[in-house]
Amino acid sequence: LQLQESGPGLVKPSETLSLTCTVSGASVGSGDCYWGWLRQSPGKGLEWIATVSCIGTTYYNPSLRSRVTVSVDTSNNHVSLKMKFVVAADTAVYFCARLDTGYGTSWFESWGQGSLVSVSS
Amino acid sequence: QSVLTQPPSASGTPGQRVTISCSGSSSNIGTNYIYWYQHFPGTAPKLLIYVNNQRPSGVPDRFSGSKSGTSASLAISGLRSEDEADYFCAAWDAGLSQWVFGGGTKVTVL
Numbered sequence: 001l002q003l004q005e006s007g008p009g010l011v012k013p014s015e016t017l018s019l020t021c022t023v024s025g026a027s028v029g030s031g032d033c034y035w036g037w038l039r040q041s042p043g044k045g046l047e048w049i050a051t052v053s054c055i056g057t058t059y060y061n062p063s064l065r066s067r068v069t070v071s072v073d074t075s076n077n078h079v080s081l082k083m084k085f086v087v088a089a090d091t092a093v094y095f096c097a098r099l100d101t102g103y104g105t106s107w108f109e110s111w112g113q114g115s116l117v118s119v120s121s
Numbered sequence: 122q123s124v125l126t127q128p129p130s131a132s133g134t135p136g137q138r139v140t141i142s143c144s145g146s147s148s149n150i151g152t153n154y155i156y157w158y159q160h161f162p163g164t165a166p167k168l169l170i171y172v173n174n175q176r177p178s179g180v181p182d183r184f185s186g187s188k189s190g191t192s193a194s195l196a197i198s199g200l201r202s203e204d205e206a207d208y209f210c211a212a213w214d215a216g217l218s219q220w221v222f223g224g225g226t227k228v229t230v231l
Contacts, residue, residue: 003165038220045123046209048220061219095166103172107156108211108220111165 001025003096005115012121017086019115021079021096029054029074034099034106037070037081039092040114047092051099051106052079086119093117124149124221125210132229138198141208141226145191148216155193156211157186160225169208170195197228205230 007019033054093114100109133139157170170186210223
């Protein structure tokens with residue numbers, strides 16, 4: 001399983017950040033599948049953004065919910081993240097991850113290497 | 122400002138045992154599972170421990186996890202030079218309704 005994040009490295013303030021996570025070695029639409037997005041701002045810890053199931057059920061970080069949309073594209077086998085009205089504080093390395101399930105819960109099992117997005121005019 | 126608290130650094134000589142702590146609260150570690158990851162900057166984080174103390178296949182048994190109350194620990198025994206990396210903990214926080222993470226601990230092999 002490999003996950004590769006891609007998207008523009010630079011986004012202007014107030015615009016929309018769009019990232020794609022291309023999945024190889026697994027189908028985004030099959031199995032007990034959940035996919036997540038996380039980010040790490042410079043010098044800060046990790047922050048969970050959202051999780052989406054392969055049937056489209058979404059779970060969002062309450063602090064980001066109003067600006068974020070995540071979705072699964074089964075035809076292209078990728079997972080998407082859109083974050084609108086970005087500000088400088090959204091500058092971060094963005095990771096996608098596959099969640100595994102068991103023991104009545106789920107966790108981030110495989111990660112991409114991350115994609116740096118800078119918000120600047 | 123991470124919800125889970127980790128020491129920023131830890132170190133040891135080859136062969137030693139190093140322990141990394143992760144402190145939380147009743148709404149995260151106290152009631153939910155803890156997870157540990159190894160991260161070399163610029164690469165994909167790697168899952169080391171899931172549901173408190175289980176190792177995925179391929180993770181050496183030198184890595185072990187434990188949890189007690191609102192704290193957890195990751196132990197690395199028989200420290201090796203390739204263990205020099207960042208390590209962070211994660212847990213679901215029922216109060217915040219989100220995943221929370223430690224700030225990461227950089228392990229240095231002296």
